[in-house]
Amino acid sequence: MDKTLYVSDLDGTLLTPREDLSPFTIRVLNRLVEQGVAFTYATARSQHSADVVTRGLTKSLPVIIYNGAFIRRGERRETLLRQLLPGPSVARARQVFGEAGISPLVYTMVQGVERVLWRPEKESPGVARYVASRQRDERLLPVADEEALYQGEVFYFTCIGGREELLPAYEALRRDKALSVLLQEEIYQPGEFWLEVMSAAATKAQAAAWLKERLGCQRMTAFGDGLNDIPLLEEADVRCAVANAVPQLRQAAGQVIPANTEDGVARFLLADTAPTLALGERAGDFRLRLYRPQDLEGLIQLFYETVHEVNLGDYSPAEVDAWVPSPESVDRAAWGESLAAHYTVVAEREGQLLGFGDMDSTGYFDRLYVHRDFQGRGVATSIAHALEGFAHGLGAQRVTVHASRTARPFFEGRGYRMLCAQQVERCGVLLENFAMELALEGGESHGSH
Known part of the structure; x- marks a missing residue:
């Protein structure tokens, strides 16, 4: 079975706008890493800075x-x-910076020790903010002259200022084929631009490709939001842009996932890894992905056919007719709203919809339907694995579900406990289902005994 390396950018992608990881993302990623998912990040940040903003995240790679x-x-x-x-x-670079009147931050190795050098008397407001926000950073070392500024084994330059101020240096340095040069707006400080200069061999894409080979992975999935993530996504087999990404990156990506404010990377990973984690060697016949609005009509048709062909084995014709009289009888506005609001995953094979399930923000397992031709092939198991992982991410103590007669054995097999039988009215007909719950790790089960 092919192993996938998942590589995410940090700022604007994995991190929230507060420059941290949400509790949901931390819980989801740590659990996936514990289960053997190969996940890491690629960032413009130093390790010191990255360690601060990813506090709480398990870094196995x-x-x-x-x-x-x-x-x-x-x-x-x-x-x-x-x-x-x-x-x-x-x-x-030293010549170009001098001609432009720019004093850079110089990242260098001095006698084997990583340092960030700068000249305080020449610092720009942006550099002053950078230094002030890193008072406990042991790499910082002020220097008094140009010779000291460029000492050691230099590996990175950062210049911070206005776009027009930095543009001439950018244009001059980008002609050097030995360099990789980026000029982009700082996402946390609108109007401020960062000019970053490194070796042409120093790219997220080349580093990720090297790591993929070293780890023995056959595939790579990458996530990003900015211009500097485009080469990384181009190197990947699966390319994901968060919804808040710049237009150029969304264009380069194969798919757009929820924004960094919506835990898009964690939500994608829960779905994408579920078949392998749930089925092991049996996985590979289908994939699990996040719901898209254009799925709505297909899912309604699948719902109707499943009720009338699969659930018919446990309910009478009159009962399934009351449950869903026709595809046209389904309230599309209500379904579309709830599927978009919930964590909804869709099983797909070569464009064919095989099943779907969704869960709300309380841990309530709302819907689970699988195409008649794919019963017993791990589709429901994979969907349930993803949704239960979502509940873990929420920090929920339990998952609750109202299971049909058809679904009850499936949920019992996953460790759900029946609380009570109940009846719901549909088109004047009473339909039996069962209130069930699954206690999650660290939680206690409450309900009827």
């Missing part, structure tokens, strides 16, 4: 930092790969 200039592993920050700036390119 090496991480890609400084836009791919370094790959490091473990708490001891063992360097697996580094890409230094060529000496002639450092000299050229």
Whole structure:
């Protein structure tokens, strides 16, 4: 079975606008990593900065930092790969910065110690903010002159200022084929631009490809939001842009997932990894993905056919007719609203919809329907695995469900406990179902005994 490496950008992608990870994302990712999912991040941040904003996240794999200039592993920050700036390119950058009146932040290794050098008397307002926000960063080292500023083994430059101020240096340096040069707006400080300069070999894409090969993964899925993530996505087999991504990245991506404010990466991973985690070697016949509004008509038709052909084995013709008289009888506005509001996943094979399920924000397992031709093939198991993982992410103590006679054995097989039988009215007919619940790890089950 092919193993997938999942690589996510941090700022604007995995992180919230508050520059942190949501509790939901932390719970989901840590649980997936514990289950063996190969997940890591690729960021322009240093390891010091990345460690701060990803506090609480389990890092079982090496991480890609400084836009791919370094790959490091473990708490001891063992360097697996580094890409230094060529000496002639450092000299050229120094000349260009001097001519433009720019004093950069210089990231360098001085006698084997990582340092960030700058000249306080020449710092821009942006550099001053950078330094002030990192008072406990042991890498910071103020210097008094130009010679000291460019000492050591330089691997990265950052210049912070206005776009027009930085543009001439950007245009001059981007002609150097030995360099990778980025100029983009700082997402947390509108109007402020960062000019970042590194080795042409230092890219998220090349670092991720190196890590994929080292880990023995056959496929890569990447997530991003900014211009500097485009090469990373182009290197990946599956390309995901968060909904808040810049237009150019959304265009380069194969699919758009929920925004960083909606835990888009974690939600995608719950669905995408569920078949493999739930079925092991039996996985591979279908995939699980997030719901899209254009799925609505197909899911309603699947719902109708499942009730009339699968549930008919446990309910009378009159009961299934009352349950859903026709596809046209389904309230599309209500269904569309609830499927979009809930965590909804869809099983698909070569464009054919095989099943779907959804859960609300309380841990209530609302719908679960599987195409008649795919009963007993792991579709329902995969959907349930994803939705129960969503409940874990919510921090819920339990999952609740109102199971039909048909679905009751399935849920019992997953450890759900029946609370009571009950009846619901549909078109004047009473239909029997069963209130059931699954106690999650760390939670206590409450209900009828």
